[in-house]
Amino acid sequence: MFAEVPIKGSAQDLESQSEEKFKILIFAGHEPEYGGAEYKGVLERDLNLQLAEELRDILIKNSSFEIVMVRDIDGWNPVIKNYIDENKEEIRAWLSAKKEEFLLSVEGGKITPVRAEMGHRETPLDAAIFMYGVNKWAGENNVDLSLHIHFNNNPKYKGKPNYEGFAIYIPERQYQNFSPSRTIAEYLMTEISKTHKVSTMKAESEGIIEDQELIALGCYNTAIAPAVIVEYAYIYEDLMLTQDSRDNFIAQMASSTAQALETFRAR
Numbered sequence: 001m002f003a004e005v006p007i008k009g010s011a012q013d014l015e016s017q018s019e020e021k022f023k024i025l026i027f028a029g030h031e032p033e034y035g036g037a038e039y040k041g042v043l044e045r046d047l048n049l050q051l052a053e054e055l056r057d058i059l060i061k062n063s064s065f066e067i068v069m070v071r072d073i074d075g076w077n078p079v080i081k082n083y084i085d086e087n088k089e090e091i092r093a094w095l096s097a098k099k100e101e102f103l104l105s106v107e108g109g110k111i112t113p114v115r116a117e118m119g120h121r122e123t124p125l126d127a128a129i130f131m132y133g134v135n136k137w138a139g140e141n142n143v144d145l146s147l148h149i150h151f152n153n154n155p156k157y158k159g160k161p162n163y164e165g166f167a168i169y170i171p172e173r174q175y176q177n178f179s180p181s182r183t184i185a186e187y188l189m190t191e192i193s194k195t196h197k198v199s200t201m202k203a204e205s206e207g208i209i210e211d212q213e214l215i216a217l218g219c220y221n222t223a224i225a226p227a228v229i230v231e232y233a234y235i236y237e238d239l240m241l242t243q244d245s246r247d248n249f250i251a252q253m254a255s256s257t258a259q260a261l262e263t264f265r266a267r
Helices: 044-059 078-086 088-107 125-140 178-192 243-266
Strands: 022-028 065-069 145-152 167-171 208-211 227-234
Touching: 022 044, 022 125, 044 065, 044 145, 044 243, 078 088, 078 125, 088 125, 125 145, 167 178, 178 208, 178 227, 178 243, 227 243
Parallel strands: 022 065, 022 145, 145 227, 167 208
Antiparallel strands: 167 227
């Protein structure tokens, strides 16, 4: 169940959080009822949610964390959903201003545009506004980390599924939330790589990939808090093909992710 989360103001720097709970916004990727990868009847959005809920159930046992779910089995978090529904025009105006500021920085040579090596599908407008709204809400509610949970889609090589492994996406280094995002990603990399290999796709082979275009990471510098997307596996990997192996893998990834966050928090 979701709890009411009051608006507290601007997010604080990570270094000032030692006495307060570390607030993690967990976003199980894609809409509750559509979107995401699909393979042999298995839906990525369902896998994302399963892993997100298992991770939440581990982290809430640690009193140093505060967990906010963007969605759970019942759908969208009503606090966040209502905020976005009631402030759509404000969100659009804010986004327009952030985009203009970004483009002026590019024009003035302060920011260099970086195209992603991995192409991205265009996000439908309503979904894009929702995601930008989540970024805005997170910035107004002292969120210390936005963690986006995904399973990779199914690009094919010579017509056949050909990739396996995980990848972690972070904001491109010119963004304001790059440095702490990179630090958290390195902790995640250390733990997840103990039990699963880094993606075999060339563009993801370094394991941690910077991206300037993904909304979840703060496209146009719209995110204040650190943001990380974890693509835990390709949806067609052998370990994803049966219910038992999927469940075991998801439980393992939830445990590894929790361990990384707890180690980061305790540093």
